[in-house]
Amino acid sequence: MHGGQPLWRRSSRCGNESECVEVAMQRDHVLARDSKTPAQPALTFTAGVWSEFLDAMRAEVLQSP
Secondary structure, three states, X not given: OEOOEOOOEEOHHHXXXXXXXXXXXXXXXXXXXXXXXXXOOOEEEEHHHHHHHHHHHHHHHHHOO
C-alpha cells in the first residue's frame, strides 16, 4: 500500500509494453488488473491461490519446448 492505495507493479519482462498484468499486495490478498484498463475493478485472489497460480505458470514454462 502506498498512501492508502495499492502499489501496482508489473514484471520487468513487460518492458515498455502497455499490455501487461499488474499486481498489488493488499494485506492477505493479491490484486491483479489489466494495465490497458486500470480504472476497471481488479481481480482479487487470496495469497494461497495466487501462489498456486504462479507455481502452475512456472511448471508450464518449464515444460514448454
